[in-house]
Amino acid sequence: MIRILQRDNAFTKVIFALIIGATIVLMVIFLVPGIFDNGAAGDATLFATVKDPGWMGRLSSGTPVTMQEVQNLARQQAARQQIPPAYVQQLMPMLMNRAGQIEVERQVLVHEADRLGLQVSDSDLATFLQHGPYADALFPEGKFIGQDKYINFVEQFGLSVTDFETQLKIDLELQRLESLITGGVTVSDAAVHTEALQAGTKVKFDYAVLSGDDVKKSINPSDAELETFFKQNAARYANAVPEQRKISFFAFDNSQLPGGAPAVSDADVQSYYNGHVAQYKTExxxxxxxxxxxxxxxADAKTDAAAKAKAQDVLNQLKGGASFADLAKKYSEDPGSKDTGGELPMIPTSGLDPAYAQAAMKLNPGQTSDLVRSSFGYHIIQTEEKHGAGAKPLSEVKDQIKAQLVSTKAAAAAQNYAGQLVAEAGKNGLQKTAEAHHLQVTTTGFLKPTDVVPSLPDSTQLMQSAFVAKKDAAPQMASTGEGFAIFQVADIQAAHAPNFADAKAQILDNYRSQQVPEILQAQLIKLSNRAKELHDLKKAAAELKIPVKSSDLVGRDAQVPDLGSMGGPAAVVFSLPQGGISAPINTGTIGTVIEVNEKQEPTADDLAKAVAQTHDKMLQEKRNEVFGIFVGTLVERYAKNGGIVYSKKQQAAQQSPLGQ
Known part of the structure; x- marks a missing residue:
């Protein structure tokens, strides 16, 4: 090879130059971060960009996940979770981060589905609209409602026809991907039988309860043991007494503003309303x-038909005069509403399944629908109250706007006044400035960051600012909620370890807490072993002076005092024979040992009925598990190989413990 390159051959030199050039290009692609991100990382309108993983993907622009899309999804999730509006803004960073990850995951799945050739054609979409969950709304009695009504149907979801159909195609494509990945998933008949048997089994039992709190109270170390513990954990207590600061300040509220409270005219209110009418729109x-x-x-056609027949039977009972609430409690498979007779709160239709929303809005209050097919199954809907989209009139929000404008103007005036006082205090000192404006300087005692200043409406900002300021630095201002405080840090006491005597109560609590899990487990083991030796839990518990309680005949959906849900750690009782005694069940705060007194298994007929339902449930759970693992692995592969490019803001947010 060396000899070939040493020859004076122009062709050889050209080839060699091309090889070197290609190598340099590949090194740039692979080794220079963000070289082909096309500005995605710095674009404030983007949450992230999803590309094909690997070097080919780096050459493409990818699919953007916009901040607007993420914000829309976050607001929809807030509506579905019925988060009070007062808390939505506070929780929005967390909601945005979660919604952004959902959108990124969705785009990764779309890229993978495209790669596998699972795209949905126009013909496929037409078939779905005609025969899927939208069929009753768009093709009543098999006839298309017409293009104008179709447009109206789509617009109620805030989408154009193009966007609506694009989203449906993506949904169907992802369903194909999920079916491809999970199509081979099975569950064994033995596992189904065992699960159905245990789910239908009821038990009555005795249970001895050991409380972690009781164990904690029984731990009484000597002072010598506590001092040894204190010394062994010196690093833990090194800064147990936090830094404390003295703060000198004077404060004013909005009632003390020079010139009094600002005035707001009707014209001001009208102008604000005209400029912010979108704020008063109602969904x-x-x-x-x-x-x-x-x-x-x-589900296959047979399963769908069986569900429809069951729903039709319930509808027939309703038409025959049966109570809607009673039928909902007896038959509804919505766990969130069946116990309240099917009752749902007032919900924006944008947060509902489209077919459900359209059917509900067509009904007048008090009317009941026929069967409605949604993506969840078959519904019978009764509308109780409905409101169309619109905007609140000025008369309804006038007082609210006026109060807001007064507050805004007062806040601005207060901030300007505070700024003047800070400048004045910087020249003349806090005391002289306060006296000049008929205000009083207060100096606190030593305060911790979590302490409050009782004389202020809200001292949160003052405490935050004071604990980053330097001692005797120039005066600063901090909002008090109803005005401002002008302050300086007068003195600082550094964080330090406490004296043993001062911290003895806390050291004792820490010592006990550290000992509880080990002692609790040891006592449970002793109880369980002794109960098995005697074949009698009550006798063993009496020997050890542990109280015993008895349950009713309960199933896995029951709640038992001290044990909580029987679907949790205590579910082991359903696998025990009658007379069986459990191993220790330790939740960390509560420990128990159980003896089964009575066991009632389902009849053969009940078990046979439960097996089919259990099979479908277990199969769906297994499919969800398999697909979840696939999605996690796929997203990790995309992220590792440059297929996901987050904006710089999101990169910083993901390093935060709160996500944003």
């Missing part, structure tokens, strides 16, 4: 009851 919303017979995603 279309509806309050309903419903009875749901679920149909699992991807």
């Amino acid at each position: 279309e919303e509806v309050k309903t009851r419903h009875i749901l017979i679920t149909v699992a995603k991807g």
